Amino acid sequence: MSKLLYSATMSIDGFIAGPGDDMSWLVPYLGPDPAIDELVGEIGALLVGNRTFRGDDPHKGTPTEGEAFGGGWSGPQFVLTHRPPAEPVPGVTFVGDPLALERLGTTQGPVATDIRLRVVR
Template identity: 80%
Template sequence: MAKILYSVTMSLDGFIAGPGGDMSWLTPYLGPNELVDELIPQIGALLVGNRTYGGDDPHKGTEQEGEPFGGGWSGPQFVLTHRPPAVPRPGVTFVTDIGSALAQSAAAAGDKYVNVLGAETARQCLAAGGLDEVLVCIAPVLLGDGVRLFDRPGGTPVPLERISVSHTPLATNIWYRVVR
């Protein structure tokens, strides 16, 4: 059975994208990360928010642009959106509600991970009771503004249990399990 994992690189001050969704800040921190390299083959499907799907790319201007994990992963993608495009895109399923998105992506992933990309989509997964784990790779930079890891004003605390901590020259990785 698939697990739903929100994996993301975050600045030390809690931002996953800069102002306006700018991802160029991430480019210097895309170096080797053994934990991420081991995770990628364990991903069976992606569940992506529409802003993330159509947004900025840290690989902009390279042959890896537009490819999940810079071309290191391929497989079924599910994009959560209120406005699916009129023209289908190969390998991409557009879904309009979080319940369907979770069910379809989990079915496609089989016994692997569904990797969630996008802060709002991760928040919706959490609210729906579908988020199982969170992997945060903390980059040694302070962005000062942008898109937060989780933005839940007035939300209640969500207890997490640490699974592991590891370090690379470019990030500190902290993997958590959502406690239910």
């Protein structure tokens, strides 16, 4: 049976990103982590918000720029937004309603592994 893994990140002031949504402060903490590597291997699909999807990539300028978990994961990604891009993004489904979780099962078939839902403010 699949699990829904939920994570939320926020600083004391209510935000995680620096000025201009800068996430470069995260780079020193992106080293190998066996616990995280194991968790990433169990994720079958990602559901993220538009700000997370379009946010500043801590891997900017590297070969893994734009890849989930720095290239350590691949699979179906769902972005909850009312502003989908004009051009399709391979491997990404943009959804604009609260039934996004239901679509994880109907769009890609039954999800046999875990679903990771991440909220960043």
